[in-house]
Amino acid sequence: MRRPLVSKNLTNPSEIEKANSTHSELDSTTHDQDPSSMSDCESSVSGPCNDPPPSFYDGLIRLQEGDRVFNLIRRRLVMGLGLGLVCGTQAEIVAIHRNPFRGVMGQARTQSFQIFEKAIANKCGGNSNLKFAWYAGSKQELCKIVEQGFGKSIDNGLYGRGVYFSPDDSAMECLKDSVVDEDGMRHLLLCRLILGKTEVVHPGSDQCHPSSEEFDSGVDNLTMPKKYIVWCTNMNTHILPEYIISFKAPSALNGFARVWDSSIRPTSPWMPFPTLISVLSKFLPPTTIALISKYYKDHKEKKIPRPELIQRVRQIAGDKLLISAIKSYRTRK
Structure with missing residues (x-):
């Protein structure tokens, strides 16, 4: 038996059992658990949406409206956007697609992730610091990531050279970087990250790898991080892209970003x-x-x-x- 991938901030065994019992696809040999124990708060996303699902490559599996995992992810997205804000209450989830990690390469990626998760856990006293996090991009970019992995890092970014993520409860942070497609939809990628021991990376840094063997990844703040930084050297071993969430926002991003900022x-x-x-x-x-x-x-x-x-x-x-x-x-x- 492979040791299950457990996120320290989201996973609850009872929620996993319930979700898996109602969603047989999550029992596959390459995907042990779902992003469970997400908040039981009332969802503010309107739905179901009548828009046709976005067309992705054939390897993705679309979750059904009402599916437990669908609802858990939807609720977490709403929390990250901010309950009560215009962008949270009127966003329409169009589709959630799961990466099943099929084929030889898909299985290799999950096995590699598990190997590194176990290694980091051993290095860090048993805690690999697994987290769920959001990544924003165009539909084409996210599909390419799911299919082939991360192929580029952020050069000359605010926090150095790496791939930037927003914590699962801070979707708005990365939503400002999302791209509207030809159908007026935005897309976010929900990933599992191996963070290990984090270090603070200050704005303006040109860092591109851990400052020492003691650390594994970066954050903008140790107590309340809004950015996770996975260095480019680890971007295809410490990141597992699992879900693409497609939705429509009530207005252009700049419009509801201003609503969030003004608060x-x-x-x-x-x-x-x-x-x-x-x-x-x-x-x-x-x-x-x-x-x-x-x-x-x-x-x-x-x-x-x-x-x-x-x-x-x-x-x-x-x-x-x-x-x-x-x-x-x-x-x-």
Whole structure:
């Protein structure tokens, strides 16, 4: 018997048993478990949707509306979009397709993933730190990944050279990078990741592999990560692409991204950017401050608009630190 793939943040044995009993396809020899124990919150995604299912390559298996696994994934997506937000309450799930890992190469990929999961678990004292995570891309890109694996990394990305994912409860983070296809649909890839021991990667990093043998992957924050970074050296051993979720959003992404942003945007008196950079330099590493300074320089040279500058600084520094800096500035004033 192969040791089942168990996600530390999503898997619940009782949910697995229930889901597998109602979905025989998940009993295949190449797919032991489903992404279970996802929240039992009420789903806010409208459905069923009458749109025809997207056409993917023949190897994928479409889950049926009402299937337990379908509902679990749908609920998790809604949580990641934010319950009560426009984008969460009006998104329409068109289809969920499962990767069955058929054929010699499909089985080889699952076996390789299991071998590395076991190795990382042994290295990390029994915990391989398995997580579910979202990856956004075009329909063509996601199909290619499912069929052949990851073939490219993100060069010169905010957190170095690797493949970036959003945690299963933060779908909005990667949804902003999704692409609308010719049918007006967006597609997300739900993957299993072997994270092992994570290390913080600061914005502006040019890192492309773990900083030492102690670490296995990167995150933007150790306590509440919004980004998982799987280095390009591990992208086809530490990632298992399992489901493609196709849905329609209520508006263009920029539209409902603004709805999400406005709900957490800090309000404050005006603060000069040079002063802000000076304050942030006391808390952030030099490479991060250099990146913020570069964006500020780009803004002064009219290469990027002020809203984009603000959004990038918020992404890099985080609202908590920015609010603290602004309050400190106002107190001194």
